[in-house]
Amino acid sequence: MAKIKIQLNETKKDSILKNAAMLFRSKGFKATSVRELADTLGVEAPSLYNHIGSKAELLQEICFDIAADYSTFMQTIISSPENADKKTKKLIEFHIQKLFIDFDKVYVADYEWKQLPKKQLGEFLIQRKIYENNFVEIIEEGIKKKLFKKLQPRITVLTILSAVRGLEFLKSKKNNFTVEVLQQNMVNHLLNGITN
Amino acid sequence: MAKIKIQLNETKKDSILKNAAMLFRSKGFKATSVRELADTLGVEAPSLYNHIGSKAELLQEICFDIAADYSTFMQTIISSPENADKKTKKLIEFHIQKLFIDFDKVYVADYEWKQLPKKQLGEFLIQRKIYENNFVEIIEEGIKKKLFKKLQPRITVLTILSAVRGLEFLKSKKNNFTVEVLQQNMVNHLLNGITN
């Protein structure tokens, strides 16, 4: 009788979520079967249901965990006394670092959220919108203080968020840039592009 | 006996591809069933097989059509006598315009290519890589001629391509920016961010 494979300092639930995120990222949520997930954990599919409620619940936990992390960081940024340019810099750096630490989960939250059950999809989009609005306010603040050029704040935010979201392409390639190099390059590009 | 719905100056195949792209974008390739596609065309599912080879073939045609369009445009850019900054500007503008003209198909090519059958997935990634490499060369040329700052060209290209890929979020919202406004903002942001 096989047991769910776990690593040191990891609960079974952690292991399930980690493997689910890996599969959901590489194949997509819909294209990943519960049997497949069970395989990677070295166990039969129905055994998983001693630990999870449903397949959809896994996607849900991944997406909302990541959303919560972003929300938490945004709160610390908002309540910090720094200027808009420094805030923006820190946000860009955070996104890049977060992608490296929680690659699979961040990817899933970025690209597979559409597969969330209808009700949670709505809640997820609301949280995204709040995050985006917070970011827009920071940009607007920067424009008001003449730190930033007069561009449409919403387009600026979308441009920045999209750019950092696209980093997944660099992870799996030979071009193995370090987090620091990526942060430096992208801050330079994306921040200087809107700075007066 | 129902007939496949088509619009003026549109072949049946066009209509099938258009509706497929719309569904693949909004629900995902895997989550879209052939029956569903048939429904939107006002016909029974098996009838579609008089016009298509398989569901996968539809995804294939969408992805490679778009890839060909990008490749064609890249060739005209490469063989033009303009400077790297003008070339980059035109590429950014093209991406934005293309997204507005062929929204569903561009989205599918950007986000659903992972679901391509293995062999075509390889070919698709090769074409992407070629496009990316061409773009990298343009950036390198700009750096050599001191038009651009000394940043990692590959990161710069990824940043630009990811940023324009993310525009889908603006289409479906109240913020109805015109193509021109988006082009102006993003060129300003993304091009000035790397310009000396």
Next chain:
DNA sequence: TTACAAAACTAACAGTTATTAGTATTTCTT
């Protein structure tokens, strides 16, 4: 050792999937 809970197993389900076979109907060509 015994009892109990946690977690694994096998078997099976009802539903959905893309697709094929075979047949009827419509449309085009002559």
Next chain:
DNA sequence: AAGAAATACTAATAACTGTTAGTTTTGTAA
């Protein structure tokens, strides 16, 4: 109008889906 080609239909398929039921094994505490 007749014959051919295109295109629609119904019925059925085998494979796969997430999940449940019921049972057996394992781990833990007395």
